[in-house]
Amino acid sequence: MPFRPIFLTGPHLWLELFYSLIIILSSLFIYLKTKELYDLTQHQGIKYFRNSFLLFGLAFFSRFIIRIMNFLSDDPLGRGFHQFGLFIFIYAGIAAGLLLIYSIVWKNIKNSKEKEPYIHIISLIISAFIVFTSKKPNFLFLIAALFIIAGILAYQYNKKSENKIKLLIVYLLLPTAWILNAAAQIFIRVSITTALVLYTLSSILFLLITYRVSKVIKN
């Protein structure tokens, strides 16, 4: 089937475009805005935080490419391309969620050895299983469980800490939003109303963090 002009594909595509732009630009903004602070301090927490948003940006960029290809043609660049895009989306999303949570708990982990490579390896393995096996729902539950455990650890840490994190709930909701996005991407054909609700909630979370970052780092 020939490619359709972008303006003929209805409101879904515009919604996808707008939503993806919000998430990708917010993530890039956070990554770039925090560069100077990281360059000056080489602070581990800032590094994990920045990398997390870079990966969220990558996840939503690959998701957008898959969606656009699905919209523009019935048989886009083939099944292989779709699988590859899905693999990147899932890998980057899991790694981003775990890194975000790790950015607030790393100080409490006694063994100071660098953990980031392990987070990438775990994320790559889970992503490969999800994309290349037929056990997709099981693995999404596994990711949800992973995020819940990491979230509980972060919550416990925050409860004991003198320095209470104001945005903890937003931190914990970001991976949740990504799981819902992943579920909608992999299994469910959601209606435009459901998509609108999901996209609005996810956008609010990203915009909240973007706003806070820009407020703290004024120039």
Add this chain to the structure above:
Amino acid sequence: MAKKRDKLEVIYDMLRIIKDKHNSIKPTPLLRFSNLSTQRFQEYIKELLEKELVLEIKDKKNKRFYSLSEKGFKYLERYSTIKEFIFDFGL
């Protein structure tokens, strides 16, 4: 009892001392004013040099002095933002 300084605070204090001494200070007074043990001081000064926050300069008599790099001045200027960011985001 005074609260133990964190790493960012120690770095800030050392940079501020160098700046306050007309941006040129010998190792011994810097050690004294920094309020660190010799071992910790050596670790910190090594890190400051590696991160290029501080420059080591030798005079004609081969005596060592420390002075702030441009990055070091930037660190001092942005310190309150750095602290606020790390505190706010729980990093």
